[in-house]
Amino acid sequence: MQESTPRFFDVHTHVQFAAFDHDREAVIERARAAGVAMVNVGTQIDTSRAAIELAHKYPGLSATIGLHPIHTSKSFHDTDELGGGEAAKGFSSRGEEFDYEAYKKLALDPKVVAIGECGLDYFRVNDEEAKNKQKEAFLKQIELAKEVKKPLMIHCRNAFSDLIEILQTTHYSLQTSITHFFTGTKDDAKELIKMGFYFTFGGVITFTRDYDEIIKMIPMDRILSETDAPYVAPVPYRGKRNEPAYVVEVVKKLAEISGVSEDKLKERILINTRQVFSLP
Numbered sequence: 001m002q003e004s005t006p007r008f009f010d011v012h013t014h015v016q017f018a019a020f021d022h023d024r025e026a027v028i029e030r031a032r033a034a035g036v037a038m039v040n041v042g043t044q045i046d047t048s049r050a051a052i053e054l055a056h057k058y059p060g061l062s063a064t065i066g067l068h069p070i071h072t073s074k075s076f077h078d079t080d081e082l083g084g085g086e087a088a089k090g091f092s093s094r095g096e097e098f099d100y101e102a103y104k105k106l107a108l109d110p111k112v113v114a115i116g117e118c119g120l121d122y123f124r125v126n127d128e129e130a131k132n133k134q135k136e137a138f139l140k141q142i143e144l145a146k147e148v149k150k151p152l153m154i155h156c157r158n159a160f161s162d163l164i165e166i167l168q169t170t171h172y173s174l175q176t177s178i179t180h181f182f183t184g185t186k187d188d189a190k191e192l193i194k195m196g197f198y199f200t201f202g203g204v205i206t207f208t209r210d211y212d213e214i215i216k217m218i219p220m221d222r223i224l225s226e227t228d229a230p231y232v233a234p235v236p237y238r239g240k241r242n243e244p245a246y247v248v249e250v251v252k253k254l255a256e257i258s259g260v261s262e263d264k265l266k267e268r269i270l271i272n273t274r275q276v277f278s279l280p
């Protein structure tokens with residue numbers, strides 16, 4: 001495969017997940033044919049390693065490494081992510097502790113463009129112990145991002161006030177970050193814009209109008225595009241497994257909501273993406 005200039009960027013996707021075990025190569029080829037470059041995002045140690053491996057194997061692929069907040073406690077096992085039965089072998093069990101040195105080794109790989117996905121997710125969590133474990137892992141990943149000078153890829157659900165407080169107290173605002181599929185309020189968005197954050201949106205925006213107002217208030221130089229594949233495919237693929245090539249539909253919708261031409265937004269997103277990840 002020849003390295004070619006991408007026309008689209010899926011900055012948050014998981015092609016290394018088990019959901020793609022049967023046709024990963026074809027999925028990557030379809031993305032390449034559509035001009036889509038991608039960042040495969042790690043969620044625990046094994047999916048982080050797998051993301052790096054893929055990035056070294058195919059042109060146009062980068063990786064992030066990190067521990068997702070839901071993997072800091074024993075939780076729901078997602079077979080799309082880790083596989084089931086025999087496929088689950090070799091993957092670490094849930095309730096992972098963030099091993100700073102092990103992740104640091106991965107973080108230094110030149111294909112790694114960010115630390116995460118990390119952050120806070122209180123959606124199914126109501127005990128303080130689990131919340132504290134998430135905070136602890138998040139703080140360590142902030143420290144790592146500072147040490148290796150790479151941005152954070154943040155996942156946050158139902159926890160924006162704690163998240164913003166942590167970011168402010170650790171002075172993280174000194175470095176750029178990405179909040180993946182932003183679901184906070186307008187006030188949360190304002191705070192994060194002030195801190196220099198970039199925002200990504202995915203397939204959900206093609207079938208609900210819930211995010212239109214937020215999208216309109218985010219400056220164009222802070223918008224990125226993602227699929228979060230294999231989850232939540234955009235219209236017209238809704239209900240199917242998602243994949244990076246579908247980011248084209250997300251960009252189309254983002255342009256429509258923002259009231260700018262698709263070409264202009266496309267170009268802007270490429271510039272933003274290179275900027276936030278320091279890509280050539």
Ligand SMILES: [Zn+2]
Binds near residue numbers: 013014117
């Ligand atoms: Zn994700």
